[in-house]
Amino acid sequence: xxxxxxxxxxxxxxxxxxxxxxxxxxxxxxxxxxxxxxxxxxxxxxxxxxxxxxxxxxxxxxxxxxxxxxxxxxxxxxxxxxxxxxxxxxxxxxxxxxxxxxxxxxxxxxxxxxxxxxxxxxxxxxxxxxxxxxxxxxxxxxxxxxxxxxxxxxxxxxxxxxxxxxxxxxxxxxxxxxxxxxxxxxxxxxxxxxxxxxxxx
Amino acid sequence: xxxxxxxxxxxxxxxxxxxxxxxxxxxxxxxxxxxxxxxxxxxxxxxxxxxxxxxxxxxxxxxxxxxxxxxxxxxxxxxxxxxxxxxxxxxxxxxxxxxxxxxxxxxxxxxxxxxxxxxxxxxxxxxxxxxxxxxxxxxxxxxxxxxxxxxxxxxxxxxxxxxxxxxxxxxxxxxxxxxxxxxxxxxxxxxxxxxxxxxxxxxxxxxxxxxxxxxxxxxxxxxxxxxxxxxxxxxxxxxxxxxxxxxxxxxxxxxxxxxxxxxxxxxxxxxxxxxxxxxxxxxxxxxxxxxxxxxxxxxxxxxxxxxxxxxxxxxxxxxxxxxxxxxxxxxxxxxxxxxxxxxxxxxxxxxxxxxxxxxxxxxxxxxxxxxxxxxxxxxxxxxxxxxxxxxxxxxxxxxxxxxxxxxxxxxxxxxxxxxxxxxxxxxxxxxxxxxxxxxxxxxxxxxxxxxxxxxxxxxxxxxxxxxx
Numbered sequence: 001x002x003x004x005x006x007x008x009x010x011x012x013x014x015x016x017x018x019x020x021x022x023x024x025x026x027x028x029x030x031x032x033x034x035x036x037x038x039x040x041x042x043x044x045x046x047x048x049x050x051x052x053x054x055x056x057x058x059x060x061x062x063x064x065x066x067x068x069x070x071x072x073x074x075x076x077x078x079x080x081x082x083x084x085x086x087x088x089x090x091x092x093x094x095x096x097x098x099x100x101x102x103x104x105x106x107x108x109x110x111x112x113x114x115x116x117x118x119x120x121x122x123x124x125x126x127x128x129x130x131x132x133x134x135x136x137x138x139x140x141x142x143x144x145x146x147x148x149x150x151x152x153x154x155x156x157x158x159x160x161x162x163x164x165x166x167x168x169x170x171x172x173x174x175x176x177x178x179x180x181x182x183x184x185x186x187x188x189x190x191x192x193x194x195x196x197x198x199x200x201x
Numbered sequence: 202x203x204x205x206x207x208x209x210x211x212x213x214x215x216x217x218x219x220x221x222x223x224x225x226x227x228x229x230x231x232x233x234x235x236x237x238x239x240x241x242x243x244x245x246x247x248x249x250x251x252x253x254x255x256x257x258x259x260x261x262x263x264x265x266x267x268x269x270x271x272x273x274x275x276x277x278x279x280x281x282x283x284x285x286x287x288x289x290x291x292x293x294x295x296x297x298x299x300x301x302x303x304x305x306x307x308x309x310x311x312x313x314x315x316x317x318x319x320x321x322x323x324x325x326x327x328x329x330x331x332x333x334x335x336x337x338x339x340x341x342x343x344x345x346x347x348x349x350x351x352x353x354x355x356x357x358x359x360x361x362x363x364x365x366x367x368x369x370x371x372x373x374x375x376x377x378x379x380x381x382x383x384x385x386x387x388x389x390x391x392x393x394x395x396x397x398x399x400x401x402x403x404x405x406x407x408x409x410x411x412x413x414x415x416x417x418x419x420x421x422x423x424x425x426x427x428x429x430x431x432x433x434x435x436x437x438x439x440x441x442x443x444x445x446x447x448x449x450x451x452x453x454x455x456x457x458x459x460x461x462x463x464x465x466x467x468x469x470x471x472x473x474x475x476x477x478x479x480x481x482x483x484x485x486x487x488x489x490x491x492x493x494x495x496x497x498x499x500x501x502x503x504x505x506x507x508x509x510x511x512x513x514x515x516x517x518x519x520x521x522x523x524x525x526x527x528x529x530x531x532x533x534x535x536x537x538x539x540x541x542x543x544x545x546x547x548x549x550x551x552x553x554x555x556x557x558x559x560x561x562x563x564x565x566x567x568x569x570x571x572x573x574x575x576x577x578x579x580x581x582x583x584x585x586x587x588x589x590x591x592x593x594x595x596x597x598x599x600x601x602x603x604x605x606x607x608x609x610x611x612x613x614x615x616x617x618x619x620x621x622x623x624x625x626x627x628x629x630x631x632x633x634x635x636x637x638x639x640x641x642x643x644x645x646x647x648x649x650x651x652x653x654x655x656x657x658x659x660x661x662x663x664x665x666x667x668x669x
Binding site: 004005007008011012016017020021024025027028031032035036037038041042043044085088089091092093095096099100102103104 | 463
């Protein structure tokens with residue numbers, strides 16, 4: 001109960017509110033720009049929303065990850081849960097576009113991917129934050145966040161597979177991408193939720 | 202002398218065995234078109250004769266592609282059961298404007314026979330079939346652009362679709378008489394059948410049909426002519442272009458798209474949802490997150506039920522029946538729109554209007570479609586009885602359904618016709634007409650009656666038209 005209360009407080013904080021508002025506005029803008037006008041035949045709005053979601057969750061996840069890489073574990077758990085909530089709360093906007101667009105991407109894929117991506121990207125952010133701290137280059141964090149996304153796209157282009165690229169993974173089922181996200185999310189949960197050894201000390 | 206030489210060349214071209222659309226190898230003999238004469242952009246008869254073979258699969262691949270577009274393949278497949286002795290498989294298939302045609306007969310363990318057609322054989326001119334023992338004698342009477350082809354009476358098909366690429370059929374009584382069914386199928390499909398007078402007693406069944414003079418039958422004509430009138434008859438009588446009419450009917454009809462909320466409405470609804478979620482999280486206290494999640498679930502459900510189209514594949518099926526003289530030819534049309542795209546399976550063989558790869562066979566049609574793509578297909582023409590027709594000066598409905606949207610071209614809209622009702626057409630001022638008629642009117646001669654029975658558009662051609 002305390003965890004839920006803490007998460008609610010986290011989501012009510014001005015910082016979380018600003019980022020959630022920004023994410024929802026980005027999705028709304030994508031919806032507005034891509035929704036078909038009268039006379040248009042096809043509705044491809046979901047693809048725009050899926051790409052916007054991939055970018056939004058990627059930036060937020062990696063950004064929060066780098067920023068909170070030196071925070072206490074409890075704080076990291078709260079931020080990870082907050083990102084998961086961001087992904088869930090934005091789903092209705094995407095679901096409306098999905099319903100009208102009728103893409104071939106399975107609905108289960110598109111429902112499962114956003115929260116999973118949020119956790120995986122947060123894990124990537126934590127790893128990058130740790131690395132930057134190690135080489136004492138945390139000042140590069142604002143550049144590293146978008147650069148990490150670009151790097152993921154470039155890696156997949158070079159590999160010829162969809163392993164990391166969140167944009168391709170957002171609209172097309174890829175078992176490699178799913179395996180990567182699951183591994184990263186599992187690693188994150190393992191690290192954050194493992195029993196503490198310091199209890200009673 | 203030159204004219205004689207030209208006639209000899211034409212005579213040489215009449216020989217069906219010289220055609221590359223006729224090939225024999227292994228235990229299989231493949232023939233496409235009327236005894237090997239293929240007409241592009243039309244349904245053509247196909248005949249496969251097998252001797253002592255296990256079950257085989259016939260595959261005919263048409264490539265319509267260019268260097269720029271790459272291959273555009275139409276693949277026809279048919280399974281033929283094992284043949285003890287001789288087995289004949291016959292079907293009709295639509296031959297597009299091809300660049301290459303390749304055919305293969307495969308048994309489970311080997312390729313039995315295969316071949317290709319010479320691209321120089323590509324010709325979309327309709328045929329003028331000559332059922333005669335002296336076909337060369339008719340060549341001077343034919344128009345310059347005619348494509349004459351000698352035909353044995355026994356080889357005339359009895360299905361309407363096989364005649365889609367035929368303009369005229371000349372029967373002069375010097376060869377064996379064709380069956381009445383074949384001649385009726387030809388006329389019904391839109392062929393001008395010329396019967397030269399006098400016909401011998403062996404052709405009495407056919408002669409009886411035209412005792413009273415030219416007869417419009419289905420979409421075509423049965424015309425008695427004297428030898429010297431053949432050329433004139435070929436120019437003054439013409440079959441009705443059923444395929445063009447059906448294509449126009451399907452293409453002109455606007456397909457109903459799933460209802461879509463306006464851009465402003467969907468954005469306003471989205472903005473309202475976003476605002477509500479933010480307010481609940483900010484001011485909802487401990488219940489803020491659960492409340493926001495409940496709102497999210499409700500919004501998702503509402504959005505889905507409001508915006509999800511009922512079916513992924515929108516289908517509009519129509520049919521047009523063109524009739525005269527108690528016989529009609531019917532053509533189905535199908536307008537498809539696939540929302541998610543993918544491969545669409547249809548349970549009957551159809552042809553696709555437009556250039557795109559697809560597969561067709563005796564069992565159905567398989568069509569790959571892009572997202573939200575529209576495709577128009579037509580079935581093969583089949584003989585039918587048209588319930589709307591002219592009996593003398595009376596317009597009659599011999600069907601079981603009431604006919605609405607009745608129009609007589611050149612006279613005006615008429616009152617609906619109840620089943621078995623007959624009525625004289627009366628001149629009328631402009632009235633309401635189905636929207637689908639607009640595109641059809643340019644095809645219809647004066648005196649043609651049009652009506653709809655709800656499922657089909659019925660066209661009754663006037664009994665008059667050509668003149669000698």
